[in-house]
Amino acid sequence: MFELDPRLEADSHAVTQWPLCQVRLMDDARYPWLILVPRRASAVEPFDLDEVDQTQLWQEANRAGAILKTETGAAKINIAAIGNIVSQLHIHVIARKPGDAAWPGPVWGQGQAERLDHAALAETLTGLRAKLIAPQDNAPQDSTQ
Template identity: 50%
Template structure:
């Protein structure tokens, strides 16, 4: 049964599930930063997913990146699956702007995370609704989605 790694659980806000991936928001208000985690057990690398899940991950990642670019007017979306510290496959999707604090450097290790205030989180969740939009196959009942994995 799928379980989210404790570090991801501690550092993120759960938004919902796509058909394959759990969608998380990194609790760092410095950047619109989203994470997709395939709901599969004991997977550390993309190549460990079967072909159908690899295709689904690419589809969900591409959908998310397109929508983030549109809604946030991003200059760039950084997409990465590092996993050096968290040994569960997860794919970061970070909205970047040419005028952000560390452009063009990667965001990792630049500054401590700054958690969302309640007001910032409410505003972000409104934007998340725009990102997901109509027609997104999100599974809201997580217990039901777990039965499929």
């Protein structure tokens, strides 16, 4: 049965459920940053998913990236599956712009996360949900795998 890693839960906020992934907002005001977590037990690497889920994962990462790029005016979208600290398979989708806190380097290990205050979090989640939730996303999901 799928269970979200406690560190991912502590560092991010639930936005919505897509056909494969739980979509989460990273709690760092420095970057527009989504995390996609496939709801598949024991998945550590993308190749741990069957071919159908691998395709779905890439489609969902592309969808998240396209939405972030449009909504933020990002110069570049970084999509990565690192997982050295949290082994549960998760994909980072991060909107980047020249002059952001880590530009042009990677966001990992650059300063301290700046938590979203309550008002900013509520506003960001509302805006993201309006963009990320589509009617097909509300279909029942199989999370028993």
